[in-house]
Amino acid sequence: MRWDGQAITADDGALPGLELSGLRHAGLLRTVRAPEFAGIAFHEVVAKSALSHVPPMSQMPFRWTVNPYRGCSHACRYCVDPSTLVLMADGRQKPIREAHAGDRIVGTEFDGKYRRFVETTVLARWATVKRAYRLTLEDGTEIVASGDHRFLTERGWKHVARPSQGARQRPYLTTNNRLQGFGTGMPVEAYATPFESPDYRRGYLTGMIRGDGMLFAKTYARSSGGTSSVTMFRLALVDDEALVRSQTYLEAAGITTNRRPFARATETRRAMDGIFTARREHYSKIHEIIDWPENPSGEWSVGFLAGIFDAEGSCDGEVLRISSSDERMLTTTMHALDVLGISHLREPARANGVATIRVSGGLASVRRFFAMTNPAITRKLKIVGAAVKTSTSLRVVSVEDLGTESEMVDITTGTGDYIANGVISHNCFARPTHEYLDMDAGTDFDSQVVVKVNVDQVLRAELAKQSWARESVALGTNTDPYQRAEGRYKLMPGIISALADSGTPFSILTKGTLLRRDLPLLTAAAERVEVGIGVSLSFADEELQQAVEPGTPTPRARLDLIRAVRAAGLPCGVMVAPVLPWLTDSRDHLRRLLDDITEAGATGVTVIPLHLRPGTREWYLEWLGREHPHLVAGYGRVYARGAYAHKEYRDWLWERVRPLLEERGFGSSGHRRRGGAAYPDRVQGRTGGRADQMSGTAGVGLPAGDPEASGGGDRHDDGDYPTGALPGMPAVAGPMPLVAAGMEQVLF
Structure with missing residues (x-):
């Protein structure tokens, strides 16, 4: 993470993010800008x-966390107005302000040559305050977003x-661009x-019952003389949603x-x-x-379209049809579409007399129909699997800069994008709750x-x-x-005391040397509860x-921190993460790093290669293409299957790391367990613990996937990667040059 700030994450519900109203509701006391923290605003709440x-579904080896600070990372630069509509996986749309982590929504992915709509998950939701720009499209679509937000063209x-004066150049929207979606x-x-007004409900029931219901009345002659009248109403449907809505509307009418x-x-x-x-x-x-009204209201027409679509409609990708053999139903459908301004065509009747009204205008008209009429059957609304065709x-x-x-x-999603007001929007670079957050991505830090x-x-009080x-x-x-802000606010001593006094075991993962201040407290706490520390x-x-x-x-300062923790009699694990392919995975670098860690007295080591999750992946590869373009093809191979490095690379890294760990007494590395999962479900700070040291050190970590274990291929040392070691990866002779100074962070 940037040392001058932190990142807000998906547990945003407990304390609203950085919305002005949210901060007030959270008990905002004041906002402070301190000279020693240039450019940082502290919102004290x-x-x-x-x-x-x-x-419960998290793979974390702990169930409770405490975070005294919450910040808004670079991710909050990529944000939109709270009223922006997000396309949900069930085909409906709702304002992004109502989106939450875990929601199923629609994103996009490439499938061969085509980008397709796919189902994905909201991983985190973020809120902030940014300068607003209104983006207007030729079809009438409007989106209010920050200037840094990105859309697919x-x-x-x-x-x-466009970037501000003095900032590095970047692609930005002009009137020559067309958005996708x-x-x-x-x-x-x-x-x-x-x-759902009374007129809407009457319209819906008219379309539904006339389209799919049965009203039966018959008079029978009695054998004993006289007559007997029988009446019957029946509506039978496969889709429960439409049946429940119809029953509810009938009950509202006293039926x-x-x-x-x-x-x-x-x-x-x-x-x-x-x-x-x-x-x-x-x-x-x-x-x-269900009597036909002489002058149907607009609400009745909207309800009728929803009902007749649920009863007799279909949608295949971007083609929506409503079929009937009843002329009144057909003409009423066309009239209602005219009321909504939705273009349509009437197709010739088939031999059985059934004619079809087809909505024209492609996917844009179809989604507008759904949004304006709100049919009940979500099965018919879904867009997942359809190709993106604008x-x-x-x-x-x-x-327009709104001034x-x-x-x-904004939100973080599993695909790295989402559908905002009907166009493909990049998500923010937020991180999901309870994933290991150690670094932030790039120059876009807020x-x-x-x-x-x-x-x-x-x-x-809670304990x-x-x-x-x-x-x-x-x-x-x-x-x-132990970010820099802790030096000002000194919240950790009270937290440590509260945990120890209550008999609650705890662990701390940090890169902050400020932890040395609290070593006496931590040593005293360790006499009462189990305490784990990881660096x-x-x-x-x-x-x-x-x-x-x-x-x-610096590395030297962190090594001194490890020594100080060990001198205080506390165990201290080290997380060597992320290991960057071609940049920090040479034997020379790993040997020197592990020698330093061993000499400092660490009780355990966990080695984890770079992870490229959605959002991070795009940013990192953009940086790589700018600073090390010859490595892009290789990274494409290593991360071809998603966020985790390819199995062959992990095997190769394990074969390189294992003897180095064993030579230094870290016998069972958390990077790989032979004969089982390549990455254990829970990688803890004590993994790779030395036999002569205390166990149960940091107790913190992150899930690292579950590929199968196998041996790796041979590689030359110190950055020399021979052609063919991994198919398609470039050969690099000699050690890699240093990472450019413009790179702010690397996420994994």
């Missing part, structure tokens, strides 16, 4: 909670606004989900129906349930509801730090509850607790380290 629970990713066709304010199975599932057909009523008054009331005019008409700073939101000034008191089970608590999982150190050369991690403590 009164926290309502201190302990954060790790989701016919010429690749481009920022909203389908747009909204109108300002987002007109795109709201329709209100009670009974639900029961209608047809069993077969090899070719899904099971169907139905709703029924045989009461005469209900039969009459339903007839009244069939509407999404040419940039204008980019004000506004509340903004210096806003939220300080929970009362975190120690709140933590003490005193009878329900607290004294589970292990991890510090340093999201933000480094992040991945460079032997100070020049290289400062080029990659400017502003952070």
Whole structure:
């Protein structure tokens, strides 16, 4: 991480991010700008909670964390207005302000030659305040975003606004660019989900019941004389959503129906349930509801389109059709589409008399239909699997600087992008909650730090509850607790005391040498509870380290920290991460680094290669292409399958690292366990622990995948990678040059 700030993460719900309103609600006391922290704003807040629970699905070896500081990383530069619509995996859209970590949404990925819409997950949600720009497209789509935000164009990713004077050049949007996607066709304010008014409900029931329901009335002659009248209403559907909506709307009109199975599932057909009523008054009331209105209102027309689509509609990619053999249904459908301004065509009737109304205008018109009518059946709304084809005019008409700073939101996703107001938007470079956050990505760092000034008191109260089970608590999982701000606010002593006094074991992962200040406290705490300490150190050369991690403590300072921790009688594990292919993975570099770590007295070592998760991947490869273009092809091979390095590289690195670890007494490395998973589910700070040292050191780490273990190929030493060791990887003779000073961080 940048030493002058921290990154806000996905546990944003516990303490709203950096929205002005959110900070007020969180108990904002004041905002401070201190001369010794140039360019950084500290937002001092009164926290309502201190302990954060790790989701059960996480692979972390701990279930609770405490983060006294929360910041907004470079990721918050890439943000949009809170009202921006995000396309969800079920085909609906909702404002990004309502998005949360874990939500299933739509992103894109390349499948061969084509980019396709795919389902992905929101990993984190971020909020900040940024200068606002309004982007207007030819079809009427409007998006308010920060100037740094990026959208996909016919010429690749481009920022909203040109760089400020003096900043390095970057691609930005002009009126010659066309965005990719389908747009909204109108300002987002007109795109709201329709209100379910009485007229909307009547329209929906008319389309649904006339399209798929049955109303039956018959009079029978009695054998004993006289007559008997029978009435029946039935609506049987495969899709539960439309059945539930119809039953709910009927109940709102005073019509009670009974639900029961209608047809069993077969090899070719899904099971169907139905709703029924045989009461005469209900039969009459339903007839009244679905009577054709002489002058249908706009709300009735919207509801009718939703109902007839649920009953008789289909959507295959960007083609939406509604079919019927009833002329009144067809003409009413076309009239309702005209009311909404959605273009359409009537296809000739088939031999059986069924004609089809087809929505024209491609995916843009289809998505507009869904947004404006709100059908119930999500199965028909989904876009996943369709190719990205921009069939509407999404040419940039204008980019307007609004001249004000506004509340903004962005998300991190599994694909690195999402659909914002119908166009493909790059996500921010945020990090998911409870992933190891040690470094930040690039020059796009934003210096806003939220300080929970009362975190120690709140933590003490939470730990005193009878329900607290004294589970292990991890510090340093999201933000480094010993960042520079700790020198000003001194929150860690109170946190350490609260944990020790309550009998709660804890661990700390840091690169901050400020931890030395609290060694007496930590030593005393270790007499009462289990205490683990881990230090992040991945460079032997100070020049290289400062080029990659400017502003952070030097390797020498971190080695001194390890010595100080060991001198205090505490175990200290070291995380050698990330190992950068071709840059820091030579035997010479690894040998010198491990020699230094061993000499400092570390009790364990974990070695982890660079991880390139979405967002990080794009940024890192962009940097690599600028500073080391000859390595891009090799990285493409090593990371061809996603965030983790290719198995062959991991095998090769393990074969290189293992003897170095064993020679120094780190017998069982956390990088690889032979005969099992290449990366254990939970990589802890004590992995690779020396036999003559204490066990149970840092107790913190991160999941590192689960590839199979196998032997690696031969490689020459010190950066000489022979051609053919990994197919398609470049041969590099001699040690690699230093990483350029312009690189701020490397994430893994």
